[in-house]
Amino acid sequence: MKSFTSLLQRQQQSLVITPQLIESIRLLQLAHTELHQFVEQEIEKNPFLDLASNDGGASGDVSSTVVDDPNIGARENHVDGPTRTDMPELPSQWKSIRDTANIRAGERPALDEFVASTETxxxxxxxxxxxxxxxxxxxxxxxxxxxxxxxxxxxxxxxxxxxxxxxxxxxxxxxxxxxxxxxxxxxxxxxxxxxxxxxxxxxxxxxxxxxxxxxxxxxxxxxxxxxxxxxxxxxxxxxxxxxxxxxxxxxxxxxxxFQSGGPESIIPDVSVLPSPGGGWQIELNPDTLPKVLINQTYFAEVSRLTAQSSKDQSFLNECFQNASWLIRSLDQRATTILKVATEIVRHQDVFLEDGIAHLRPLNLKTIADAIDMHESTVSRVTSNKYMLTPRGVFELKYFFTVAIPSSQGGDAHSAEAVRHHIKAMIAAETLDDVHSDEAIVARLKETGIDIARRTVAKYREAMNIPSSMRRRREKRAGLY
Structure with missing residues (x-):
């Protein structure tokens, strides 16, 4: 048997996951508080990054693109009104004890500073x-x-x-x-x-x-x-x-x-409002989007001063590339969230109109196919993100529910809507008419919901609702 060696040229494609790609994927699943912490850490490490001030500017001469651009759904409302300059001077005993010299013109202290502290x-x-x-x-x-x-x-x-x-x-x-x-x-x-x-x-x-x-x-x-x-x-x-x-x-x-701490509030990432011309208007909340800028003037000046040192120039180029990557990643994150939220609203528009009883079954694959993304990307986007709707504030994952088949051959029902039906049915019970799980199954079939008895029992226990025997006993005792 003769053996020989040869040189072959072959082309193949492979996906190489770079550290920056890993960070971009991680940014998708961060909540807005974690995102702000991450951006602050990057600003501390990178001399060319800066946060925009409230009026859209930065501390220095900055040339770049703000992340919460109106083109990706963020919006700012400006309310102008007359300014009164004829206010009388307050007596000294009614003035605030705060040092007003430290307050810049046009600023006002927050109302929370004047709220009495709650006794613990x-x-x-x-x-x-x-x-x-x-x-x-x-x-x-x-x-x-x-x-x-x-x-x-x-x-x-x-x-x-x-x-x-x-x-x-x-x-x-x-x-x-x-x-x-x-x-x-x-x-x-x-x-x-x-x-x-x-x-x-x-x-x-x-x-x-x-x-x-x-x-x-x-x-x-x-x-x-x-x-x-x-x-x-x-x-x-x-x-x-x-x-x-x-x-x-x-x-x-x-x-x-006794209140042990301050109230915790949920800041929605997306808001959904009725559009004047019909339909829904979907916007990103600008408060959840860090306003990151690149100080190009500072980069050009430092590069000119260190032009003779290749090591320093390499460091500056790396910092500038990391800053540009962060700007693109934040912009891509905001765009992806808006795409997913828009598709969710398109599928759940009846829920926004008529309530939880009309919540449709939905899975990640349906959204992923509609926006041409992978299911894992949609899963990361919907984690720890909230949407403000006319029905309240919901986590994006709330709109993804299992499908329950219809007994009449129509559209399937979502598991969340079925739980709502069961809860409403039990809430309307009287002492003489307490429904067993079998009776609930029969009543649901009359409304076109085909569900097994053990599924009803599982949903009932998940909502912390006792059995029919215990409900009848509690109603007789006046405890339910």
């Missing part, structure tokens, strides 16, 4: 400890117990271990804890739900033996086993109903009435 639970407890006649040792114990107080009002600490750390007796800790449990709000410093309810009932002078038996058997109440509760409490059905109504007036988490 720990501030409320600390004020009561300061007003209580504790000895120095008891005040030390009270402060240590308050440090382990959760925002819900419960105390999560081992008293024996705490006594060992403070080098005091456990009985002293329990005595101070008993005093703290009399603080406002009622039920605070409880270690369990039963103890929380017991504290509130004792303060109402309603902790009799029957109520003590009910609080000690909360697991039976959770299972709605009223027959066993009547046996343990030694009461009849009417007395048990009165006790249950009294339990419902108590607060299982007394600390929640």
């Amino acid at each position: 639970l720990h501030d409320h407890v600390a004020r009561q400890i300061a007003l209580t006649a504790f000895t120095p040792r008891e005040r030390l114990i009270a402060g240590a117990l308050a440090d382990h107080l959760e925002d819900t009002g419960y105390l999560q600490v081992n008293l024996l271990e705490l006594a060992g750390r403070l080098n005091i007796r456990e009985a002293d800790v329990e005595r101070v804890l008993g005093a703290l449990q009399l603080f406002d709000p009622p039920g605070i410093f409880a270690r369990t739900l039963s103890e929380c309810l017991e504290i509130q009932l004792r303060q109402l002078d309603r902790f009799d033996p029957a109520m003590a038996a009910l609080v000690a058997n909360l697991e039976l109440l959770a299972r709605r086993d009223f027959r066993a509760l009547k046996r343990h409490c030694g009461v009849d059905e009417d007395d048990l109903l009165d006790m249950l109504h009294e339990i419902r007036t108590l607060d299982p988490k007394p600390g929640n009435r």
Whole structure:
């Protein structure tokens, strides 16, 4: 057998994933807060990047394209009005204590700066400890117990271990804890739900033996086993109903009435508004788009000064290329989000008009084929992105639901719309007409929805709706 060697020329195509391509893909799935953090980090590393100010300009002589260009859907509204210059000078006692010299002309402090701060639970407890006649040792114990107080009002600490750390007796800790449990709000410093309810009932002078038996058997109440509760409490059905109504007036988490932090709001990435000429107007929210600029003047000046050094020039060229890549990636990200949102609105226009009962089934492949992109790209775009609609704010993934076949041969129904039908059907029940899962299946088939009983049970449990037997029992007890 003869062996020989030869040279062959072959052409083939392959996809090479560069680090910049990986970063571009990662930018698609970032939420707007994470995107702003990423851009700030890039600006710190790159001397040619800058953020545009609120009026569209930058701190220096900058020549570039703003990312939130109106051509990709962002829009700015300008409201002009007369400016009053004849306002009288306020008396000094009514002026703000802020240094007005540090406020530039035309600026006004935010209204949030004048909102009174909300008292937290720990501030409320600390004020009561300061007003209580504790000895120095008891005040030390009270402060240590308050440090382990959760925002819900419960105390999560081992008293024996705490006594060992403070080098005091456990009985002293329990005595101070008993005093703290009399603080406002009622039920605070409880270690369990039963103890929380017991504290509130004792303060109402309603902790009799029957109520003590009910609080000690909360697991039976959770299972709605009223027959066993009547046996343990030694009461009849009417007395048990009165006790249950009294339990419902108590607060299982007394600390929640205090605001532990600032309110968290969702900033939508896309807004959908009715168009004056019909249809829908889809716009990107400019607040979620970083306004990144390239300082070309600075790049030209630095390049001229370092023209003799090839190493420095290579570094400058790399920074400029990275800056240009970031501008293109942000622009491509915004364009992709707008394309996906536009296609979603085109498929779910009936939902925007008539509500959740008309939500259509939709999958990623349908959107990907319509905009000529891969499913993984659509999946990344819809992650952690929100859309403001006349029906409310929804995550983009909310509009993608499984299809439920129709029993009448028509269009399929979305799983979310079916869950809405089930919830509305159960909400309209009466004590004499509680629907079982089989009855719900039959009623859904009458409306053209073909669904199995186990699917109804799965949707019902996902919405935290009890079975028909428990619903009938709760309706009879007035708890549902």
